[in-house]
Amino acid sequence: MASPGTRTQILDAAEQLFAERGFRGTSIRAITNLAGANLAAVGYHFGSKAELLAAVARRAIEPINAAQSAGLDRLLAETADPPVADLVEAFAGPLFDEMPGGARTSRLIVTILSDPAEEMRGWTGPAEDAVRDRYFAAFRRALPGLSERELGFRLRGILAVAAVDRVDADNTRSPVTGEAARHWAITFLAAAMSAPPTRT
Amino acid sequence: MASPGTRTQILDAAEQLFAERGFRGTSIRAITNLAGANLAAVGYHFGSKAELLAAVARRAIEPINAAQSAGLDRLLAETADPPVADLVEAFAGPLFDEMPGGARTSRLIVTILSDPAEEMRGWTGPAEDAVRDRYFAAFRRALPGLSERELGFRLRGILAVAAVDRVDADNTRSPVTGEAARHWAITFLAAAMSAPPTRT
DNA sequence: GTCTATAGAACGATAGAC
DNA sequence: GTCTATCGTTCTATAGAC
Numbered sequence: 560m561a562s563p564g565t566r567t568q569i570l571d572a573a574e575q576l577f578a579e580r581g582f583r584g585t586s587i588r589a590i591t592n593l594a595g596a597n598l599a600a601v602g603y604h605f606g607s608k609a610e611l612l613a614a615v616a617r618r619a620i621e622p623i624n625a626a627q628s629a630g631l632d633r634l635l636a637e638t639a640d641p642p643v644a645d646l647v648e649a650f651a652g653p654l655f656d657e658m659p660g661g662a663r664t665s666r667l668i669v670t671i672l673s674d675p676a677e678e679m680r681g682w683t684g685p686a687e688d689a690v691r692d693r694y695f696a697a698f699r700r701a702l703p704g705l706s707e708r709e710l711g712f713r714l715r716g717i718l719a720v721a722a723v724d725r726v727d728a729d730n731t732r733s734p735v736t737g738e739a740a741r742h743w744a745i746t747f748l749a750a751a752m753s754a755p756p757t758r759t
Numbered sequence: 760m761a762s763p764g765t766r767t768q769i770l771d772a773a774e775q776l777f778a779e780r781g782f783r784g785t786s787i788r789a790i791t792n793l794a795g796a797n798l799a800a801v802g803y804h805f806g807s808k809a810e811l812l813a814a815v816a817r818r819a820i821e822p823i824n825a826a827q828s829a830g831l832d833r834l835l836a837e838t839a840d841p842p843v844a845d846l847v848e849a850f851a852g853p854l855f856d857e858m859p860g861g862a863r864t865s866r867l868i869v870t871i872l873s874d875p876a877e878e879m880r881g882w883t884g885p886a887e888d889a890v891r892d893r894y895f896a897a898f899r900r901a902l903p904g905l906s907e908r909e910l911g912f913r914l915r916g917i918l919a920v921a922a923v924d925r926v927d928a929d930n931t932r933s934p935v936t937g938e939a940a941r942h943w944a945i946t947f948l949a950a951a952m953s954a955p956p957t958r959t
Numbered sequence: 960g961t962c963t964a965t966a967g968a969a970c971g972a973t974a975g976a977c
Numbered sequence: 978g979t980c981t982a983t984c985g986t987t988c989t990a991t992a993g994a995c
Contacts, residue, residue, distance in 0.1 A: 565978080581874060583783040586970065597980055602972060604978090674781060674874075712943045719919040742957045743912045750954030757946040765960080786988065797962055802990060804960095 566604045568594040574615045578667040581674055582612055609678040616671055616682050619664045626653035628690050631697065643701045644749040647717065650694050651748055654721035655741035668722065704756045717748050766804045768794040774815045778867035781874055782812055812871075813882040819867050820887060826853035828890050831897065843901045844949040847917065850894050851948055854921035855941035868922065904956045917948050 563571075572594035576585040587601050587608055594600075605611040630649030634641040641649075691714070698710055705713075721744060763771075772794035776785040787801050787808055794800075805811040830849030834841040841849075891914070898910055905913075921944060 581781075581783065583781065587972090588970080597978095598971095599973075599980070600978080608971065708939070709943050712940065713947055716920045716944075716947050719922065720916045722919065739908070740912065742959070743909050744916075746954050746957040747913055747916055747951045751947045751951035754946050754950030757942045759942075787990090788988080797960095798989095799962070799991080800960085808989070 565594070565596045565600055569596055569600060569604060569611070570615055570618060573611055574619060574664075574667055577612065577615060578670055581670055582608075582678060583674075612671075612678060613682040615667070617684070619667050620683075620687060623653045623656075623664065623668075624687055624690055626656065627694070631690075631693055635697070640700050641697060643698070643753045644745075646694065646697055646701060647749045647752050648745050651717050651721055651745060652741065654718075655744065698752070702752070702756075706756065709756060713752055716751060720744055720748055765794070765796045765800055769796055769801060769804060769811070770815055770818060773811055774819060774867055777812065777815060778870055781870055782808075783874075815867070816871055816882050817884070820883075823853045823868075824887055824890055826856065827894070831890075831893055835897070840900050841897060843898070843953045844945075846894065846897055846901060847949045847952050848945050851917050851921055851945060852941065854918075855944065898952070902952070902956075906956065909956060913952055916951060920944055920948055 569590060573585070573590045576589055576593060579585075580589075588598055590611075591598050591600060601608065601611055605614055627650055630652065631646075634645050634649055695710065695714065698714070699705070699707075702710065769790060773785070773790045776789055776793065779785075780789075788798060790811075791798050791800060801808065801811055805814055827850055830852065831846075834845050834849055895910065895914065898914070899905070899907070902910065
């Protein structure tokens with residue numbers, strides 16, 4: 560096994576610090592100090608701080624995306640019309656799982672999604688959109704009376720609950736354990752997704 | 760009617776810019792430029808940028824807090840045990856309403872709550888805690904089987920959905936109107952809050 | 960209360976030696 | 978690929994004139 564390499568150590572340090580302090584709250588100096596690398600290494604390996612963020616985000620999102628996709632494949636292999644509760648678990652569950660890179664992944668994603676800074680947007684790729692579209696279609700079949708727009712609202716609600724829980728786990732004095740949060744969230748979200756359409 | 764006064768104009772400008780760009784993304788210069796005031800006025804009127812944020816947050820939270828409290832009073836005047844759906848509407852509804860100061864209030868609160876910066880924490884006061892405790896007690900009566908910790912999780916879920924919707928309304932190309940979002944959110948959240956306790 | 964001026968520190972980026 | 982050194986910018990905060 561080769562040594563981790565400066566590039567990877569910078570990615571690890573940046574992931575941790577962006578999650579803890581946000582993009583603007585993290586300096587390149589803090590990242591390279593934590594990584595044990597030189598200040599100029601970020602420029603050499605990534606070009607700029609914004610491009611480093613994009614690399615960190617891509618690496619963090621990828622395993623979640625893959626788990627969501629595999630979960631949907633598994634459900635669709637059994638039936639063409641999986642029930643709402645199963646879809647919720649397959650979609651939301653990976654957001655609570657500990658990923659190989661560590662436990663900070665979801666926290667990072669919230670920080671990115673809720674940061675108003677311009678650099679935080681536009682790094683999602685076609686893979687993320689494809690998974691989202693597949694779940695969208697599956698939920699539409701499971702919830703035939705729901706309009707596209709209200710379903711879109713509800714899918715964002717899933718992300719919101721998963722995300723803010725992770726923020727809160729860091730800020731609260733008595734954080735819930737990961738397993739309890741996962742179960743509570745799926746109970747909460749399965750009921751929410753199963754609600755009848757809002758009458759207008 | 761006296762002129763708005765430099766202090767108020769700074770508060771207005773800071774509320775708008777903190778909501779749009781976050782705390783660290785907003786400079787005192789940008790605030791005083793937008794307010795038509797001098798750079799040194801922030802120091803004179805508020806002491807520091809962090810104290811200005813606290814003043815902005817207090818002013819933004821107060822009407823939401825009052826509306827939540829009045830809504831609960833109204834429900835409790837009719838029955839000692841309001842149903843879950845009514846509690847959800849009274850608690851979450853004000854988060855979607857346009858407040859006197861403008862439409863940015865909820866957006867600001869999300870930005871503050873999800874910002875990892877240290878300055879963002881510790882400005883909530885006893886009034887906010889009191890309202891939260893009263894709703895907590897009312898939900899406990901309406902959901903007798905639910906543990907305190909799972910109820911706490913669900914109350915944070917309400918804030919999460921309301922909050923992220925407001926973020927999204929700014930970022931999406933086709934934002935939902937405020938009224939539709941309010942109705943959809945209350946449908947979604949009433950069903951979620953009414954879910955039976957997670958079996959362990 | 961409002962202004963000018965500036966101190967003092969941190970930042971992102973990069974040139975150029977090795 | 979890694980390092981030192983530094984440029985140019987931007988920031989908060991404040992001293993002191995009016």
